[in-house]
Amino acid sequence: xxxxxxxxxxxxxxxxxxxxxxxxxxxxxxxxxxxxxxxxxxxxxxxxxxxxxxxxxxxxxxxxxxxxxxxxxxxxxxxxxxxxxxxxxxxxxxxxxxxxxxxxxxxxxxxxxxxxxxxxxxxxxxxxxxxxxxxxxxxxxxxxxxxxxxxxxxxxxxxxxxxxxxxxxxxxxxxxxxxxxxxxxxxxxxxxxxxxxxxxxxxxxxxxxxxxxxxxxxxxxxxxxxxxxxxxxxxxxxxxxxxxxxxxxxxxxxxxxxxxxxxxxxxxxxxxxxxxxxxxxxxxxxxxxxxxxxxxxxxxxxxxxxxxxxxxxxxxxxxxxxxxxxxxxxxxxxxxxxxxxxxxxxxxxxxxxxxxxxxxxxxxxxxxxxxxxxxxxxxxxxxxxxxxxxxxxxxxxxxxxxxxxxxxxxxxxxxxxxxxxxxxxxxxxxxxxxxxxxxxxxxxxxxxxxxxxxxxxxxxxxxxxxxxxxxxxxxxxxxxxxxxxx
Amino acid sequence: xxxxxxxxxxxxxxxxxxxxxxxxxxxxxxxxxxxxxxxxxxxxxxxxxxxxxxxxxxxxxxxxxxxxxxxxxxxxxxxxxxxxxxxxxxxxxxxxxxxxxxxxxxxxxxxxxxxxxxxxxxxxxxxxxxxxxxxxxxxxxxxxxxxxxxxxxxxxxxxxxxxxxxxxxxxxxxxxxxxxxxxxxxxxxxxxxxxxxxxxxxxxxxxxxxxxxxxxxxxxxxxxxxxxxxxxxxxxxxxxxxxxxxxxxxxxxxxxxxxxxxxxxxxxxxxxxxxxxxxxxxxxxxxxxxxxxxxxxxxxxxxxxxxxxxxxxxxxxxxxxxxxxxxxxxxxxxxxxxxxxxxxxxxxxxxxxxxxxxxxxxxxxxxxxxxxxxxxxxxxxxxxxxxxxxxxxxxxxxxxxxxxxxxxxxxxxxxxxxx
Numbered sequence: 001x002x003x004x005x006x007x008x009x010x011x012x013x014x015x016x017x018x019x020x021x022x023x024x025x026x027x028x029x030x031x032x033x034x035x036x037x038x039x040x041x042x043x044x045x046x047x048x049x050x051x052x053x054x055x056x057x058x059x060x061x062x063x064x065x066x067x068x069x070x071x072x073x074x075x076x077x078x079x080x081x082x083x084x085x086x087x088x089x090x091x092x093x094x095x096x097x098x099x100x101x102x103x104x105x106x107x108x109x110x111x112x113x114x115x116x117x118x119x120x121x122x123x124x125x126x127x128x129x130x131x132x133x134x135x136x137x138x139x140x141x142x143x144x145x146x147x148x149x150x151x152x153x154x155x156x157x158x159x160x161x162x163x164x165x166x167x168x169x170x171x172x173x174x175x176x177x178x179x180x181x182x183x184x185x186x187x188x189x190x191x192x193x194x195x196x197x198x199x200x201x202x203x204x205x206x207x208x209x210x211x212x213x214x215x216x217x218x219x220x221x222x223x224x225x226x227x228x229x230x231x232x233x234x235x236x237x238x239x240x241x242x243x244x245x246x247x248x249x250x251x252x253x254x255x256x257x258x259x260x261x262x263x264x265x266x267x268x269x270x271x272x273x274x275x276x277x278x279x280x281x282x283x284x285x286x287x288x289x290x291x292x293x294x295x296x297x298x299x300x301x302x303x304x305x306x307x308x309x310x311x312x313x314x315x316x317x318x319x320x321x322x323x324x325x326x327x328x329x330x331x332x333x334x335x336x337x338x339x340x341x342x343x344x345x346x347x348x349x350x351x352x353x354x355x356x357x358x359x360x361x362x363x364x365x366x367x368x369x370x371x372x373x374x375x376x377x378x379x380x381x382x383x384x385x386x387x388x389x390x391x392x393x394x395x396x397x398x399x400x401x402x403x404x405x406x407x408x409x410x411x412x413x414x415x416x417x418x419x420x421x422x423x424x425x426x427x428x429x430x431x432x433x434x435x436x437x438x439x440x441x442x443x444x445x446x447x448x449x450x451x452x453x454x455x456x457x458x459x460x461x462x463x464x465x466x467x468x469x470x471x472x473x474x475x476x477x478x479x480x481x482x483x484x485x486x
Numbered sequence: 487x488x489x490x491x492x493x494x495x496x497x498x499x500x501x502x503x504x505x506x507x508x509x510x511x512x513x514x515x516x517x518x519x520x521x522x523x524x525x526x527x528x529x530x531x532x533x534x535x536x537x538x539x540x541x542x543x544x545x546x547x548x549x550x551x552x553x554x555x556x557x558x559x560x561x562x563x564x565x566x567x568x569x570x571x572x573x574x575x576x577x578x579x580x581x582x583x584x585x586x587x588x589x590x591x592x593x594x595x596x597x598x599x600x601x602x603x604x605x606x607x608x609x610x611x612x613x614x615x616x617x618x619x620x621x622x623x624x625x626x627x628x629x630x631x632x633x634x635x636x637x638x639x640x641x642x643x644x645x646x647x648x649x650x651x652x653x654x655x656x657x658x659x660x661x662x663x664x665x666x667x668x669x670x671x672x673x674x675x676x677x678x679x680x681x682x683x684x685x686x687x688x689x690x691x692x693x694x695x696x697x698x699x700x701x702x703x704x705x706x707x708x709x710x711x712x713x714x715x716x717x718x719x720x721x722x723x724x725x726x727x728x729x730x731x732x733x734x735x736x737x738x739x740x741x742x743x744x745x746x747x748x749x750x751x752x753x754x755x756x757x758x759x760x761x762x763x764x765x766x767x768x769x770x771x772x773x774x775x776x777x778x779x780x781x782x783x784x785x786x787x788x789x790x791x792x793x794x795x796x797x798x799x800x801x802x803x804x805x806x807x808x809x810x811x812x813x814x815x816x817x818x819x820x821x822x823x824x825x826x827x828x829x830x831x832x833x834x835x836x837x838x839x840x841x842x843x844x845x846x847x848x849x850x851x852x853x854x855x856x857x858x859x860x861x862x863x864x865x866x867x868x869x870x871x872x873x874x875x876x877x878x879x880x881x882x883x884x885x886x887x888x889x890x891x892x893x894x895x896x897x898x899x900x901x902x903x904x905x
Contacts, residue, residue, distance in 0.1 A: 282510055283511045284507070286497075286500055288498075377522075380522065380526075381523070388512060421515070425522070
């Protein structure tokens with residue numbers, strides 16, 4: 001049934017496309033129809049959703065032939081074409097099922113842009129690291145992930161699945177508790193999430209490096225969930241003292257998370273959580289707490305300056321960046337590679353004679369050196385502004401009329417945007433050697449399956465939340481109307 | 487309690503409306519992005535070091551390393567400033583060509599290596615020159631000493647770099663003879679001959695390199711693949727090996743992800759650069775605190791290091807191998823070569839070591855030698871004294887033990903050489 005439904009919808013969508021195409025060239029009277037013009041505008045916006053694939057296909061036709069042998073060029077182009085085709089099909093399915101993403105321009109831009117970032121990440125892997133056996137496996141993993149997502153979307157729809165899940169006894173009980181005692185429910189959730197973060201970090205510390213990385217990524221997701229749950233509690237509580245404690249909870253959660261992550265020694269992740277907390281405090285308007293946070297940072301820097309010597313690792317990371325060989329390598333590349341414009345000639349960063357070009361930690365550097373500095377900077381601006389807009393709008397969508405679950409979703413969207421933004425800023429700062437930390441990725445572009453899964457979760461929640469923006473306004477108007485009628 | 491509540495309420499107070507707070511975030515974010523954009527388009531200058539962070543136990547080598555690092559730093563800074571100013575010219579004399587002692591051109595920018603036949607010893611010489619003195623390819627300048635000898639990106643601006651010419655110490659006729667000695671006997675390997683008195687390299691050649699592992703540069707003379715057991719064979723103690731023969735003397739360090747200081751490589755000094763020798767047999771870094779536990783015999787040295795060791799034994803000084811005889815500027819005037827410092831090795835040490843050599847008398851002179859025809863790289867190393875000339879030699883092959891049978895011929899070849 002679901003498959004038949006899919007093909008019916010596909011046929012209607014294709015037919016609709018050609019009808020609109022013909023109508024666009026139709027009579028003046030038709031074009032003067034305001035409803036039709038609005039419909040055509042929506043149609044054009046939806047088609048822009050596929051523009052990144054066109055651009056990237058064109059780019060790959062220039063870049064791959066410049067660097068590979070005649071025999072391997074078709075292979076690389078074919079592999080990349082399959083990737084782009086999979087993304088086009090995925091977006092097509094989104095449009096066909098009209099999963100609410102199409103209602104809002106910002107949401108469409110969000111989905112299109114960050115899907116394009118995923119495609120660029122794959123492009124970098126193919127172009128810079130080439131199709132080594134390791135990369136083949138990763139690409140297969142990504143394709144399987146994409147195909148699985150598509151199948152799930154076609155066969156199961158979120159609303160239907162959620163309705164089935166709600167009928168389960170345990171879930172029914174949880175929902176009942178949540179409605180009967182929402183404060184207790186959200187407090188319990190917050191407590192569990194906090195414990196979850198601590199456990200994840202400790203487990204990661206005791207395990208292998210891969211496990212540690214996965215646990216750290218997971219703990220960032222749990223932190224966003226935690227601060228969202230605490231925000232729900234904060235909005236609900238009315239007694240003064242608990243309200244004050246809860247208003248400090250965002251800063252406290254960030255501080256505790258930083259302290260726990262410090263145990264693992266991952267300075268890059270600490271900085272991301274620190275910046276996330278700073279952005280969050282800024283957006284919450286808690287400037288005094290932000291001042292305390294900045295003071296703590298200054299104190300830590302002063303401590304390192306006084307008690308650590310120039311040969312020490314921590315001292316070098318703050319005051320002696322040029323003593324790190326990779327910093328000089330990166331600066332060399334930034335100085336000597338294309339100044340402003342794209343350069344298809346493949347480059348290689350060598351450390352001690354060994355090839356060290358990476359698609360995990362140097363994604364922004366790859367943008368600057370492969371596509372040119374202007375395009376790199378423009379992409380960074382677009383990246384950051386989209387996330388900032390998402391955070392600000394999610395914040396503005398909060399109102400006292402919303403259910404706790406709705407507030408939680410919007411707060412999650414807000415803080416997820418800030419977490420992605422923090423990651424992006426620290427990554428760009430590292431790649432331009434304003435700071436230098438490895439292990440900090442650029443969300444959606446950098447290599448890493450665990451990171452990609454978590455970022456896609458963030459993307460889906462943010463997109464769903466933003467797409468309900470107009471609906472929320474409409475619901476609020478309806479509620480007001482009902483009130484006035486009474 | 488009320489005071490605490492007041493303090494906490496004061497700290498956690500929220501300012502401004504949602505809209506104004508959103509604007510504040512936007513302003514701060516734009517400032518951060520503008521700063522990042524500036525750093526992207528106008529990046530900071532790189533600094534000196536491009537390899538491991540420091541060398542410990544350095545004495546004479548530190549000045550060589552500092553000079554190389556300064557030269558590399560100056561070159562980077564020069565390239566950086568010229569990228570933005572568009573100026574031509576260089577503080578470094580551009581490379582003209584590399585010549586033999588008798589003026590034959592060995593390597594220039596017009597040398598197309600792949601067109602040189604593999605059976606021609608000129609290819610071996612050209613590869614050495616390219617490795618040491620630089621080459622241009624799509625990824626930029628490569629070569630161990632290229633920073634000291636190239637004129638930056640002037641080539642790409644249509645300006646031919648004209649400047650210093652290097653005249654090598656190599657004895658081409660002797661080198662050709664020894665190359666073909668190996669080649670025609672079907673032995674893949676190499677031969678190094680150094681003058682005992684001056685440390686100058688007369689022969690620095692190798693034939694097929696397919697049998698030697700870990701050779702990205704295909705220069706077997708520079709690859710550390712001879713077992714440290716050679717020092718045991720010579721009766722040299724670990725302390726003497728470090729003190730007088732640069733074996734496990736200088737090592738470089740770096741920090742790993744956890745901040746632990748790791749010893750990366752040992753270094754052997756030559757007049758044309760530092761050659762890396764692995765700290766452990768697998769080529770992996772070892773925590774510096776565990777360095778002393780690494781077995782003295784477990785390390786490896788290059789054939790050049792072994793030749794240099796023999797030369798030091800018989801000269802009684804800690805000389806370095808010398809490859810460049812003269813440097814002339816574009817006007818043909820001599821450029822001064824850097825001074826090297828050598829230390830006298832106590833006579834009781836060298837006399838004791840000399841007793842470990844075997845001897846063989848030939849029609850042209852006596853050969854003092856040690857040999858390995860067992861496991862590992864096969865070699866014969868020693869000193870030949872022929873017609874008043876003392877020459878240190880190493881002749882080696884990865885797996886062909888017949889190479890040691892060629893050793894008695896060396897005195898005959900050396901007797902015929904002009905240096």
